[in-house]
Every structure is written in C-alpha cells, then in structure tokens.
Amino acid sequence: MRWFLPKKVDFLDLFDRASANIVQGVKLFRELLEDPTDFPAKVERLKELEHEGDRITHEALAKLNATFITPFDREDIHSLATRLDDILDSADAAAQRLVVYHITQVPRQLKSLADLLVTSAEEVHKAVVVLHDSKKHKEAMVACVEINRLENEADVLHREALGDLFANTPNAIDVLKLKDLYAFLEDATDRCEDVANTIETIILKSS
Secondary structure, eight states: OOOOOOGGGOHHHHHHHHHHHHHHHHHHHHHHTTOGGGHHHHHHHHHHHHHHHHHHHHHHHHHHHHOSSOSSOHHHHHHHHHHHHHHHHHHHHHHHHHHHTTOOSOOHHHHHHHHHHHHHHHHHHHHHHTTTOGGGHHHHHHHHHHHHHHHHHHHHHHHHHHHHHHHHOOOHHHHHHHHHHHHHHHHHHHHHHHHHHHHHHHHHHHO
C-alpha cells in the first residue's frame, strides 16, 4: 500500500492539523476550568477551534469525494475524519454548558476527567502523526492501547463522580447540571477511543 501522496491530496496532513487542533482545544477547556470568572472569552475561543475542526473535516471529505487514489480505504478516511471531529464537538458542548448553567464552582472530578481527555487527545495526535510511516506503526499502536486504557479510567472516574454527585448534592438542579457536564467529558474520551479503533483498523489492513 502506498502511504505517501501528492501534496494536492494530502489527507494525512489534514489529519495532523485536525488532531493538533483537538489538543489545543481540550487544553483550553482544561484551562478554563481553573478560572470560572473568565468563561465567556475562553469558551468563545474554544468555539473558534471547534469551527476550525469543522473546516478541516469538510476539506478532508471534499478531497475524498474528488480523489480516486487514496492512502487507505475510503471508508477509513471518512471514519477517521468524522471521528476526530467528534472529540472537539463534545468538549465544546461541555464548555457551552459551563456558561449556560452559570457554573461558578468546578468539582475536582470534572477537572480530573478533563485531565484524562487532554492526555487522550495528546495520544491521538501521536498516533495520527506517525500514521503515514509504516516503520512507526508500532508507535501508533502503543498510543492506541494507551487511549483505550485512558477511556477505561475515564469510565471508572465517571461512575465515581456520579456516585458522589447523587450522594452529596442536595440541590436537584445542580445534580442535573453536573451530570450533564460529566457525560460530555466522558463522551469525549469515548470519541478518542473511536479514533484509536479506526487507526488500529487502518494499520491492520496495511500490514
């Protein structure tokens, strides 16, 4: 299988850009949790990054529709492009809720879930960057295994956070707000795992 493409159809460069944009976005989300007084400006910046992710996805899909020869199966290109986009969508949705819900005190569990998301996004970027080089596919697979581990850790933390929330939060509205935020963060780590699964599929097909 040919992994290097002419520059005019450089899908792998688009995936590199998309994954780097994701890392920037989820790091910004983690940063804004430390300063609830400055939510609006940072949330707006995150929305801009989410829009940039959308633009990269649309560019990748447009190239896919216009290109006959691709570096790997067309369905895998489509899957990777859309699943990368899903990660920042979930983080952006969580950020928007922070503003809408007027969150002024951020629970430690939410920060911990955001930490896991940042690490997962960094592993996604590692895997995507080396995808073009068959000699480095082992590095990509190691990153994918780590992403799966982090997703399992996020699942455990999510359950623990919900348990603590229902046991120790007397205000039902606060319970609903935080439950929603936890769900978006857990979903974002799930989307990282989806990307890892797609990358594993691509590598297995090329071996």
